[in-house]
Amino acid sequence: MGQQISAREMLEKLVSFPTVSSQSNLKIIEFVRNYLASHGVESHLVYDPSGQKANLYAHVGPKVEGGVILSGHTDVVPVEGQDWDSDPFKVIEKNGKLYGRGTCDMKGFDALALSAVPKALARGLKRPLQIALSYDEEIGCLGAPSMIEEMARLMPRAGAAIIGEPSMMQAVSGHKGGLGIATHIQGFEVHSSLQHTGVSAIHEAARLIDWANRMNTENATRAANGPPSAFVPPWTNAHVGMISGGTANNITAKDCRFTMGFRCIPTEQAADWEAAYRREVAKIEAAMQAVHPGCKITLEIEYDVPGLQPEQNGVAEALARKLTGDNGQHVVSYGTEAGQFQQGGYSAIICGPGSIEQAHQPNEFISIEQFNAGEVFMDRLIDHLAEE
Numbered sequence: 001m002g003q004q005i006s007a008r009e010m011l012e013k014l015v016s017f018p019t020v021s022s023q024s025n026l027k028i029i030e031f032v033r034n035y036l037a038s039h040g041v042e043s044h045l046v047y048d049p050s051g052q053k054a055n056l057y058a059h060v061g062p063k064v065e066g067g068v069i070l071s072g073h074t075d076v077v078p079v080e081g082q083d084w085d086s087d088p089f090k091v092i093e094k095n096g097k098l099y100g101r102g103t104c105d106m107k108g109f110d111a112l113a114l115s116a117v118p119k120a121l122a123r124g125l126k127r128p129l130q131i132a133l134s135y136d137e138e139i140g141c142l143g144a145p146s147m148i149e150e151m152a153r154l155m156p157r158a159g160a161a162i163i164g165e166p167s168m169m170q171a172v173s174g175h176k177g178g179l180g181i182a183t184h185i186q187g188f189e190v191h192s193s194l195q196h197t198g199v200s201a202i203h204e205a206a207r208l209i210d211w212a213n214r215m216n217t218e219n220a221t222r223a224a225n226g227p228p229s230a231f232v233p234p235w236t237n238a239h240v241g242m243i244s245g246g247t248a249n250n251i252t253a254k255d256c257r258f259t260m261g262f263r264c265i266p267t268e269q270a271a272d273w274e275a276a277y278r279r280e281v282a283k284i285e286a287a288m289q290a291v292h293p294g295c296k297i298t299l300e301i302e303y304d305v306p307g308l309q310p311e312q313n314g315v316a317e318a319l320a321r322k323l324t325g326d327n328g329q330h331v332v333s334y335g336t337e338a339g340q341f342q343q344g345g346y347s348a349i350i351c352g353p354g355s356i357e358q359a360h361q362p363n364e365f366i367s368i369e370q371f372n373a374g375e376v377f378m379d380r381l382i383d384h385l386a387e388e
Contacts, residue, residue, distance in 0.1 A: 002039035002118055007375050008098075011111035012091045014074075015100040021075040021139045024052040028074050032056055032114065032133065039118050043131075044154075046147045053135040055147035059155055060120050061128035061385070068319070068381060069130045069151075069161040069346065070113040071337060073137030073144075076102040082362035097365040104366045105359035109164030109352040109374060116378040125385045130158050137337060140180060140303025144337040148344040160316035161341040162381075164352030166359060166366075167330070169373050171320035172350035174331035176231065177307030177339060179262040179270040181277060182300040183208065188292040189247065189254040199288045199295045201256035202245050211280050212238035212260065229265070230331045236264045236273065259302055263333060266307045274301075306339035308348060316349035323380045324351065332356070351377070 005013070017028040033043045036058050043058040061067065079088040079101055086092045088101040098108075113131055120129050132151065135143035151158075165172075185205050190198030219235035228234075238260060245256030262273045281297050288295035310331070311317060321327060334356065341348040353374035354366040 003035050004118070005035065005115060007112050007115040007371070010115045011098065011103065011108060011371070014107040014111050015091050015102050016089055018089050019075050019102075020078050021136055022078070025074045025135050026052065026054060029054050029056050029133070035114065036117065036131075039121060041117060044150070046150055048135060048143065053143065055135055055143050056131070056133045057147055057151050057155070058131045059128055060117055060131065061125035063156055064127060065156045066159040067128035067130055067156065068385065069132050069158045069341070070109075070116075071132040071134070071161055071163045071341065072106050072110040072113060073134045073337065074110070075135055075138050076105070076107070077138050077360045079362075084362050086363075088364075093368070096368050098368060098371060099363055099365045101364055104166050104354035104364050105356075106165055106352060108166075108354055108366045108371055112353070112371070112374045112378050113164065116382060119379070120382050120385070123382050123386045125382070126387070127385045128156065128158075129382075129385060130155065132161075134337060140178070141305045141335065141337050141340060142303065144340050145344075148340055148346075152344050152346075158346060160319050161338070161346040161348045162316060162320060163336050163338040163341065163348060163350050165336045165338075165350050166352050166354035166356050167332070167350050168355055168370065169324050169326070169351060169353055169377060170328060170330050171317055171324060171326050172330045172332055173308070173310040173314065173317050174230075174266060175308045175336055175338065175350065176236075176266070176333050177264040177270050178303060178305040178335035179264065179274060180302035180304075181260045181274065182302045183258055183260055183281070184298045185245075185256045186294075186296050186298075187252060187254055187256070187288065188295055190252050192250045192252060195252055197291075198252035199291050200252040202253040204284055204288055204297075205243065205245065205256040205258060207284050208260065208280065209240050212240065215276075230329060231265055231333055233333070234265065236262060236268050238262050238273075263335070264307060266309050270304060305335040306343045308336065308339040308342055308350070311342075311347060314347050314349065316347040319384070320349045320351040323377055323384065
């Protein structure tokens, strides 16, 4: 007899694992694996290089093609520095909402997908359900590619992948791509009274950040004069969210580190923005080395997440619309693993409970109404797979 866990109980259990991206996720993976095994479902793990994190995927139902992947991630963002009214890793119900880290992004969907497994087995499927749970989505969608590659190679090919990021159960057919370039500027230290003989890594970083501001202004102007776009904002934007460097107030900074991030509209290529950034870096590095030849700027790709392209007559989009009744056209500016599934050859759509406005926030929540809507969605999906 398999473990009988309701969707609500499953959510409470998943949230109890503090799977912040900086920590191992193996305990939650072990729980999921044991749960699936109790229902006779074999699961497969794909580890990260350290062996401390793993993706999990599983196949439920007949070994035939044309099934549906339910894709989620197990990691959550940190709670440190946030003002929570309750324990972030304990689900609290209040005023029709379920509070807890990950309730919205995206353990709510994970819980619904896992609790649907015994229902699917009892119903009897003609086409299979596949579960895909990744690690390190929150820090650049780092875990999913190896899992997607292995699923495509070893499992019957699914006809659609539903990525359950919070979308208020709307069918979201497109999202921007993401590119992060870790930037390390090495200057030359001197006393700040002799600044003209040194090279401040922080000042040079400021030049690159100013370049990002100029690109944003140019992109916004070009978008304003171009065709309408559903994206908000309707242009590629460059952004630096964190920066570190320097030794003391009276010393020109020897080092400065930051990540230059780009959110690219689907009509533009991340590779082109990488090339543009490298050209600007080369100009600034040459000027630095004219002062002191030991100065340099090193770049490393931190993450590169493909955008999700709206599919003409896409199988996944048609399925999500059938199950939800949503006929609107929706795109989002944040990145997900949907673009990676699409890049792997799957028809992909974003459709999950909750609002992105609650994601990553203190007192994160999913409304009970949305959670229940997600459960109805799963029931309809099971019926769909059992009847066709």
